[in-house]
Amino acid sequence: MAVKTGLDVLIEDKEIYKTFKGNVALLCHNASIDSNYTHAALKFKELFGARFVKLFGPQHGFATDVQDNMVESDHIIHPYFNIPVYSLYSETRIPTDDMLDGIDHLFVDLQDVGCRVYTYIYTLTLLLEKCSDKDIQVVVLDRPNPINGIDIEGNILELEFESFVGRHAIPMRHGMTIGEVGLMHQKYWVKEQANLKVIKMQNWNRDMYFEDTKLPWLLPSPNLPRAESSLTFPATVLFEGTLLSEGRGTTQSLEIVGHPKIEPFSFYENHMLSVVKNSKLEGFVLRPVTFLPTFQKHANQVCGGIQIHVTNKFTYKPWRVGQILMRELYHYLAEDFIWKKPPYEYNHTELPIDIINGSKKIRCWLENNDSIEMLEAFEDLEDYKLQLNEIKIY
Structure with a gap:
């Protein structure tokens, strides 16, 4: 049975759709498609009409056409949708007050890859932090972790090395969906919570790899053209x-x-x-x-x-x-x-x-030509596993 993403659930479940009364915005990219390959922005235009007022893009841009790290995207008026597209990988990674003005529900539909060094989960957590004192509901349309939701691997990030490829104390292979990242963020990483809703997938199990979902794969960033x-x-x-x-x-x-x-x-x-x-x-x-x-x-x-x-x-x-x-x-x-x-x-x-x-420990490990047993010793994951068990929704 094919997995239904949060986007598919929103499209098909009219009762969920009816709960969103005000103006809506959408943070999305190239891989934000439904099971029929239709882009989320097209579905939002169909679902919400004139209430669909703004688009946002993460790193690599709304169109997912920008290649490299720290190569930023511009803000534009979209030539087809005729609404603003704000880049959250620009002079700012945090949406400004003006960008968020007039929004009641901000939907997030981004395909993550299950790895700490991937910026979309941090675009989400910065957005949640910005919206913690605003009357805006952040709605994550959940998508699969393509390398499954069971296996976790790697050392926990030391916060002195915080960057836009590592804001939180998680391992390299984190085992969460992007919706679960949002829930983890709200439970453990901040004091002031935002109004967060996760629209869960249907038929997704934690042991699934992307090929098991029977969903179409579109590249979520320019250099990941294949699910493999x-x-x-x-x-x-x-x-x-x-x-x-x-x-x-x-x-x-x-x-x-x-x-x-x-x-x-x-x-x-x-x-x-x-x-x-x-x-x-x-x-x-x-x-x-x-x-x-x-x-x-x-x-x-x-x-x-x-x-x-x-x-x-x-x-x-x-x-x-x-x-x-x-x-x-x-x-x-x-x-x-x-x-x-x-x-x-x-x-x-x-x-x-x-x-x-x-x-710094791992660089020293390899420069010293130390053993694999010493590498494995860096994987102190028990506390993280306990936190993960508390927020799992699948």
């Missing part, structure tokens, strides 16, 4: 903190990593084969590849590297795979391995790799 890429994302996004390519500018973005100085076959045979075997990690295959990025890092330079192929998603641990791959590349490339410098996602002081990891 969300499985490799918690591993490959780590390399945003380096000057290695994570495959942007190729057709396999965030599934491959590489650098012009890597000879892929010798690196794989002499380094990764034994490391993977000794790690006892399962559910994936690393394959030596050669690729040519057409933009961003090492544009138009041939790179050697590794592609991650997930062969068993139930046993695959992306965070650990990514950290071990980075550890080996750090020592293989030596002086050619370079950490990216600040700023990164509006943090102007800390190294981007530490911002992504939410800690």
Whole structure:
């Protein structure tokens, strides 16, 4: 049985629809579609007519056409809907009073990828904080966590490394839907609560991966064109903190990593084969590849590297795979391995790799070439699991 997203439920359940009496706005992006591929904004125009007064877009823009971190979108009047589209990845990540003026219900329909280093959940939590003293109902139209709602992985973010890819004390693979992130935020992370409503999905179970939902996948950001890429994302996004390519500018973005100085076959045979075997990690295959990025890092330079192929998603641990791959590349490339410098996602002081990891400890771990057992020791998740159990709605 196919999953019905919060958007589908809103469209089909006239009793829920009737509860929204005033003006409505919608925060959405390219992946905000119903089960028939119809964009949420079109459905809102149909449902609410003249009461549909404003649109908002997150990072990458309402159209999801802007590529990189800290590349901002403009505010516009939409040429078809003839209403304002306010960018919440612009000179501000927080909606202003003027942006929120005249709104009674602000709907949020964003496809998250289940990873801490993905900004849409922070667009939601900043919105909730802004609306805590306003007479605005924030309504999250819930969507699946594409890498399931059971498995959690990685260290908990240390708040001194707060950025727009990590505002809250959660692990890299957080196991929540975006609606549950909103509920977690309201219960544990703020003192003043907003008027939050989550329209739950139907037929979604926590053990589902995206392919199990029978829903259509549209890219939620420009470099995740395939649902399968969300499985490799918690591993490959780590390399945003380096000057290695994570495959942007190729057709396999965030599934491959590489650098012009890597000879892929010798690196794989002499380094990764034994490391993977000794790690006892399962559910994936690393394959030596050669690729040519057409933009961003090492544009138009041939790179050697590794592609991650997930062969068993139930046993695959992306965070650990990514950290071990980075550890080996750090020592293989030596002086050619370079950490990216600040700023990164509006943090102007800390190294981007530490911002992504939410800690300095993991960078020190890999620079010291320490063991996988020491890496696993960073995953102190019991308190988080207790909090998660308190807010689960599925």
